[in-house]
Every structure is written in structure tokens, then in C-alpha cells.
Amino acid sequence: xxxxxxxxxxxxxxxxxxxxxxxxxxxxxxxxxxxxxxxxxxxxxxxxxxxxxxxxxxxxxxxxxxxxxxxxxxxxxxxxxxxxxxxxxxxxxxxxxxxxxxxxxxxxxxxxxxxxxxxxxxxxxxxxxxxxxxxxxxxxxxxxxxxxxxxxxxxxxxxxxxxxxxxxxxxxxxxxxxxxxxxxxxxxxxxxxxxxxxxxxxxxxxxxxxxxxxxxxxxxxxxxxxxxxxxxxxxxxxxxxxxxxxxxxxxxxxxxxxxxx
Numbered sequence: 001x002x003x004x005x006x007x008x009x010x011x012x013x014x015x016x017x018x019x020x021x022x023x024x025x026x027x028x029x030x031x032x033x034x035x036x037x038x039x040x041x042x043x044x045x046x047x048x049x050x051x052x053x054x055x056x057x058x059x060x061x062x063x064x065x066x067x068x069x070x071x072x073x074x075x076x077x078x079x080x081x082x083x084x085x086x087x088x089x090x091x092x093x094x095x096x097x098x099x100x101x102x103x104x105x106x107x108x109x110x111x112x113x114x115x116x117x118x119x120x121x122x123x124x125x126x127x128x129x130x131x132x133x134x135x136x137x138x139x140x141x142x143x144x145x146x147x148x149x150x151x152x153x154x155x156x157x158x159x160x161x162x163x164x165x166x167x168x169x170x171x172x173x174x175x176x177x178x179x180x181x182x183x184x185x186x187x188x189x190x191x192x193x194x195x196x197x198x199x200x201x202x203x204x205x206x207x208x209x210x211x212x213x214x215x216x217x218x219x220x221x222x223x224x225x226x227x228x229x230x231x232x233x234x235x236x237x238x239x240x241x242x243x244x245x246x247x248x249x250x251x252x253x254x255x256x257x258x259x260x261x
Contacts, residue, residue, distance in 0.1 A: 003041050010047040016055050016132045017062040018069050018169050021048050022140030025088060033165045035156035035226075040088075052132050056124035061168070063119050063128075064201045066135030067112050068174030071194065071203075073139045074105035075180055076236075077146025083238035087147040097145035104138035107131065109193070113200045150180035150227075153234035154246070157227030161219055163211040167204070174203040175210055178257065182249040183237065195260055205257035207250070215254070221247055 002009035003026070011021045020027075026039040055063070078101070079085075081093045107130050114127035154176035158164045164172060178198070181191050195205050204210045212219070224246040227234055234241050 003039070008046045010049065011045045012049050012051075013136065014051075014054050015058045015062045016050070016066040016135040017058075018066060019073070019135060019139035019143055021045070021050075021136055023088070023144045025144065029159070032162075033159060035159045048136070050132060050136055052129050053124055055132050056119055056128050057122070058119075060116050060119040063131065063135070064116055064203060065168035065170035066139075067108055067116075067131065067201060068168075068170030068172075068177075068198075068203045070104055070108055070135050070139035070142075070170070071197070072148075072151035072173050072177045072180070073142040073146065074101040075177055076149040076151055076233075077101040077142060079149035079180070079184070079238055080147030080236045083236055085147050085149075085236035088144045091145075093146055097142065100138050101142035101146045104134050104142050107134040107138065109197060112197055116201055147236055148233035149236045150183055150234045150241075150246075151176040153227045153232040154179050154223075154250070156232065157223040157225075157246070158210065160222055160226045161212065163213075166211060171204055172210070174198055175205065175253070178205060179246075179249045179253045180237075182253045182256065183241075183245065191256060195257065199260060205260060207254045209257070215251075220250055223247075223250065 013021045022044060024041040024044045026041060028036045028039055030036050077093065077098060080087065081098060087093055087097065111127040111130045114125065115131035118125040118128050151173055155169065155172040158172050178191065178194060181194060198205050207215055224243040227246050228241060228243045
């Protein structure tokens with residue numbers, strides 16, 4: 001609204017469920033909840049103020065969703081770095097950007113589960129403070145300065161399925177991150193590290209977790225098609241991408257996830 005009215009904006013988030021508050025980006029969805037477009041804003045918010053005591057009182061699922069969103073930051077930035085893609089601000093990726101993205105991932109691994117348990121107990125601990133910083137700032141500046149790749153494009157793809165509309169943004173991004181790791185043919189150790197965190201936090205690791213009880217080929221192919229629309233961030237991956245690859249990676253990620261159930 002501030003963009004369209006050409007006035008300054010101060011963001012005071014009361015939840016830490018996405019990395020949006022610090023960014024110069026708004027995501028536009030249709031009334032049905034399907035991804036429509038990225039609205040690139042000319043500048044970041046003038047001020048972002050986060051009262052961690054307020055955020056800590058929100059439902060734990062919202063904080064966990066923010067972790068799911070932040071989970072993609074490092075892997076997407078690394079993919080953009082390898083492909084020499086531009087970041088969300090239209091520039092190239094700096095060492096500072098990668099350091100923020102890396103610190104974001106390390107913080108999630110270190111404090112994610114502790115923060116979830118603390119919030120569920122109704123308290124705000126150092127771990128909660130650290131995760132709020134990671135979800136809001138490290139991920140927000142990290143994705144903007146590092147760039148988006150497959151994980152968020154796959155999230156956008158899943159918005160075409162009504163079965164997934166009950167999920168929060170970060171919950172879909174978490175599964176999208178696992179699919180990106182499969183696309184990259186990462187080691188099982190790397191994939192397992194992400195899956196273990198997701199399991200501990202109750203983030204989706206299978207299609208069933210995403211609300212897709214009956215896997216239908218045409219539905220998953222529609223997700224792959226939406227993921228690969230012209231202009232999508234999946235084309236920042238450091239190799240050629242097509243719908244068949246995404247379809248295969250989604251089913252493969254689901255199969256891997258089921259091993260851990």
C-alpha cells in the first residue's frame with residue numbers, strides 16, 4: 001500500500017513466519033491463493049521493528065513456518081552464486097550476502113528446535129531471539145542479496161493445487177528446499193540434515209505432509225509446469241531445467257521423505 005501511495009513505510013511484524021519484512025519485494029497471489037507475480041519495490045522499508053516478546057507469544061507453527069522459509073536461503077543463494085545469476089536487487093552476489101545466508105542456515109540448525117520448544121512453553125529464550133533474527137533479518141537480507149532459485153519456484157508451483165492451500169508459505173518452501181537438493185543431486189548426508197530438521201519441527205517432507213494424499217500424475221505435472229513458467233527463479237539454477245526434471249525431483253523427494261516416516 002505504501003508503494004502505491006508513494007509514502008514511507010515502517011514494518012512492525014507480530015509473527016516471524018516469513019522473511020518478507022526486511023525485503024523490497026511483495027508477492028501477489030490471486031484470490032484463490034495461487035501465486036501471481038513478484039512485485040519488485042523500489043526500496044526497502046524505512047524501518048523494521050520486531051518485539052520478540054510479542055512474536056514469541058504467537059503460535060509455534062508460525063515461527064516454524066518462518067524456519068521453513070529461511071531454510072531455503074542458503075541453498076538458493078549458493079545456486080545463484082554457482083550460476084552467476086543476479087540477486088533479487090538486480091546485482092551480483094557478494095561475500096557478505098553468502099555469509100548472511102550461511103549464518104542463517106547455521107542458526108536454524110543450532111537453535112530451530114530449541115526455539116520451537118520454548119515458544120510452545122510460552123517463553124522467549126536466546127534461541128527464540130536468534131531464530132526470529134534468522135527468519136526475519138538473515139533470511140530477508142540473505143535471499144534478497146543472494147537470490148532465489150528452485151525452492152521458491154517449487155513453492156509457487158504447489159500453489160496451483162487446492163490441497164496445499166492450508167499450508168503456510170514456509171511450510172511449502174521447506175519441501176521445495178528438499179526438492180531442490182534432489183535436483184542438485186546433493187549427498188544423502190546433506191539431504192538428511194535438512195530432513196532431520198524438518199522432522200524435528202514437523203515441517204513437510206513428503207507429498208502426504210503437503211496435503212496430497214493421492215498422488216496423481218497430472219497434478220504433479222501441473223506443479224512442475226507452474227514451477228517452470230517463464231521468468232521463474234528456478235532458471236537461476238546452475239544447469240538446464242525442464243518440467244520433466246522437476247516432476248522427477250518432486251517424486252524422488254517424496255520417496256526419500258517416506259524413508260524417514
